[in-house]
Amino acid sequence: MADVTGRSVRRRDTAILTVPAVLLMAIFLLGPLFCVVVLSFTDYQLGAPAISMTGLANYVEMTEDETVRISIANTLMYVGIVVPLSVALGLGAALLIEADHSLRDFYRAAYFLPVMATLIAMAIVWGFMLDPRIGGVNFALKAMGFKAQDFLHDRKLVLFTLCGIGIWQSVGFNMVLFMAGLTAIPSELYEAAAIDGARDGGARFRLVTWPLLAPVTLFTVVITAIRAFQVFDTVQVLTDGGPNKASEVLLHTIYAEAFGYFRAGYAAALVVVFLVFILALSAIRLFVLDRRKQAT
Amino acid sequence: MTGRRPAPTLRLLRHLLLLAGAVVMLAPFFLMVATSFKPKEEIFSAEFHLLPQRWGGTENYVTALTQVPLVHFLLNGAIVTAAIFLLQVLVNVPAAYALAKLRFRGKATLFGAVLLCLMIPYQAIALPIYILFYQLGLLNTYASLVLPFTISVFGIFLMRQFFLGVPDDLIDAARVDGMSEYGIVWSVMAPTAVPALVAFGIFSVVAHWNDYFWPLIAVGDQSLYTPPLGIAFLKLNGEGTAYGPLMAAATIVIAPLVLAFLVAQRRFVEGITFSGLKG
Numbered sequence: 001m002a003d004v005t006g007r008s009v010r011r012r013d014t015a016i017l018t019v020p021a022v023l024l025m026a027i028f029l030l031g032p033l034f035c036v037v038v039l040s041f042t043d044y045q046l047g048a049p050a051i052s053m054t055g056l057a058n059y060v061e062m063t064e065d066e067t068v069r070i071s072i073a074n075t076l077m078y079v080g081i082v083v084p085l086s087v088a089l090g091l092g093a094a095l096l097i098e099a100d101h102s103l104r105d106f107y108r109a110a111y112f113l114p115v116m117a118t119l120i121a122m123a124i125v126w127g128f129m130l131d132p133r134i135g136g137v138n139f140a141l142k143a144m145g146f147k148a149q150d151f152l153h154d155r156k157l158v159l160f161t162l163c164g165i166g167i168w169q170s171v172g173f174n175m176v177l178f179m180a181g182l183t184a185i186p187s188e189l190y191e192a193a194a195i196d197g198a199r200d201g202g203a204r205f206r207l208v209t210w211p212l213l214a215p216v217t218l219f220t221v222v223i224t225a226i227r228a229f230q231v232f233d234t235v236q237v238l239t240d241g242g243p244n245k246a247s248e249v250l251l252h253t254i255y256a257e258a259f260g261y262f263r264a265g266y267a268a269a270l271v272v273v274f275l276v277f278i279l280a281l282s283a284i285r286l287f288v289l290d291r292r293k294q295a296t
Numbered sequence: 297m298t299g300r301r302p303a304p305t306l307r308l309l310r311h312l313l314l315l316a317g318a319v320v321m322l323a324p325f326f327l328m329v330a331t332s333f334k335p336k337e338e339i340f341s342a343e344f345h346l347l348p349q350r351w352g353g354t355e356n357y358v359t360a361l362t363q364v365p366l367v368h369f370l371l372n373g374a375i376v377t378a379a380i381f382l383l384q385v386l387v388n389v390p391a392a393y394a395l396a397k398l399r400f401r402g403k404a405t406l407f408g409a410v411l412l413c414l415m416i417p418y419q420a421i422a423l424p425i426y427i428l429f430y431q432l433g434l435l436n437t438y439a440s441l442v443l444p445f446t447i448s449v450f451g452i453f454l455m456r457q458f459f460l461g462v463p464d465d466l467i468d469a470a471r472v473d474g475m476s477e478y479g480i481v482w483s484v485m486a487p488t489a490v491p492a493l494v495a496f497g498i499f500s501v502v503a504h505w506n507d508y509f510w511p512l513i514a515v516g517d518q519s520l521y522t523p524p525l526g527i528a529f530l531k532l533n534g535e536g537t538a539y540g541p542l543m544a545a546a547t548i549v550i551a552p553l554v555l556a557f558l559v560a561q562r563r564f565v566e567g568i569t570f571s572g573l574k575g
Contacts, residue, residue: 011400011401013476013477013478014394014398014400014477016390016477016478017390017391017393017394017398017477017478017481018390018391018394018395018400018406020386020387020390020391021387021388021390021391021447021452022391022406024387024446024447025409025410025413025447025449027428028421028425028443028444028446028447029413029416029421029447029449030409030412030413031424032421032423032424032425032428033416033420033421035424035427036420036421036423036424039423039424046427046430089317092313093314093317096310096313096314097314099302099306099310100301100302100307100310102307102311103311103314105561106318107314107317107318108561108565109557109558109561110317110318110321110322111317111318111321112557112561112564112565113321113322113325113554113557114321114324115568116502116506116553116554116557116564116568117325117550117553117554118505118506118523118524118527118549118550118553119506119508120506120508120524120527120528121523121524121527121545121546121549121550122324122328122546122550124527124528124531124542124546125324125325125327125328125543125546126324127531128327128328128331128539128542128543129323129324129327131539133342134339134340134341134342134539136323136327136344139344168320168321168324171321172321173568176565176568176569177569180569201302201306226417230417230419232419232508232509233508233509233524236508236512236528237528237531237532251419251509254419254423255509255513258423258426259513264423264427267423268423271420271423274417274419274420275416275417275420278415278417278420279415282414282415283415286411286415
């Protein structure tokens with residue numbers, strides 16, 4: 001027990017093990033992170049021969065940019081809708097599926113399938129299902145006596161439609177996170193609660209499941225929020241941010257500025273905004289992870 | 297959860313709710329496959345049938361496979377995902393071993409860097425990497441699709457956690473036998489870590505087979521398209537409303553992962569749940 005933190009070996013041996021990872025981390029993670037921040041203070045254009053520092057000009061321009069304002073508002077709206085609904089539905093699915101044995105494996109597979117199916121392909125399938133004339137969703141609406149909708153070209157509907165696809169895709173992911181949390185609850189606690197008079201499922205949930213699941217829930221909320229901020233595939237292939245920017249989201253704006261208009265400096269400043277959102281959420285996640293470690 | 301079975305009415309209610317949910321979850325998959333079997337007139341008919349009334353599958357799949365080189369895209373996807381995972385193992389497993397079992401200068405800094413990098417979403421650093429590859433003339437190559445992902449801080453983190461639990465005696469015995477540290481990684485540590493490697497592999501393959509953002513930026517040449525780029529191209533540049541072939545192509549693109557998932561469900565759930573750590 002002389003050494004609990006690891007063995008000392010010759011320096012050359014350690015170098016062989018760590019140098020490739022360290023170099024690649026510098027080239028492909030830390031270096032680019034540094035560069036994107038520096039780039040955000042310049043007027044660099046992709047392919048341009050010259051570059052000059054422009055201080056905060058990009059950030060000032062951003063505050064007056066109507067597209068950016070809409071894009072951030074839409075992204076926050078998207079996150080604000082997808083996160084609570086997909087977390088609540090994921091929790092509900094996990095509780096219902098684990099409540100009994102019958103068809104458990106089938107349900108688990110069915111709900112998880114959208115998580116791993118190629119999103120860009122499934123987005124195209126959704127695009128077909130939402131077609132106003134021949135889409136399955138509109139046939140179903142008409143059969144139930146509702147009016148057909150042009151879900152992807154109606155300014156009022158388009159963002160909610162994309163939220164729906166986002167929820168469909170992430171419920172299963174949240175479900176398995178909750179299932180892992182549920183199996184970690186010791187069954188003695190339920191027995192103890194039953195002795196204390198918690199006979200029905202509602203009381204058991206309130207007294208045992210929910211308090212013990214609260215850390216997992218916070219964790220799931222943060223992860224889902226991070227993933228929701230990264231929404232891109234569905235927007236790019238289905239709406240291109242339209243109609244009239246009604247579905248413009250942050251990552252799509254960044255993509256358009258950088259690779260559509262080649263304004264790398266300005267795009268980098270938008271990336272910094274995007275990063276601030278993600279890092280704030282990541283900080284919460286690390287905090288939660290830390291507390292979970294201490295709890296176990 | 298509780299061991300006790302719920303009352304029959306509750307059991308029925310459970311099935312009703314879960315079945316309704318399952319219909320929503322599976323409807324896109326069902327309609328995708330069903331439509332890929334329908335002839336054109338039926339897809340565009342004002343009357344809706346769940347199942348194809350006449351067989352149109354052959355034409356749809358032949359069109360999907362010949363209009364764009366879909367098989368070539370699938371091959372690209374396989375090459376890129378396999379290369380990424382192989383290099384990820386070569387680069388990150390030794391580093392994970394060093395972080396778990398060795399003492400060296402800068403160890404705390406290195407682990408701190410790993411934790412910091414875990415928080416960086418790759419979309420945020422795509423632009424500088426694009427510029428770097430542009431300067432090096434590497435855009436539009438297989439290398440541009442693979443190299444940025446050879447470092448996986450998530451892989452380092454995951455494998456380190458696993459290696460921490462491997463007893464030191466095993467390593468000491470190998471050292472007494474005169475094995476080098478590099479040898480220990482592959483002949484002692486890696487064999488004990490097969491479950492963790494499988495989980496990492498599934499996570500990596502699913503993430504990169506499905507990735508759209510980076511290939512969209514890095515590659516313009518059709519001969520380098522991965523399956524997601526291929527199907528998006530078919531939708532955006534082909535006849536966007538040729539739904540029969542489009543659904544056939546979608547079926548082909550998602551088939552490999554879905555089939556693998558159905559065969560090894562539990563392992564997949566495990567591998568993807570790990571990504572919760574990454575986000």
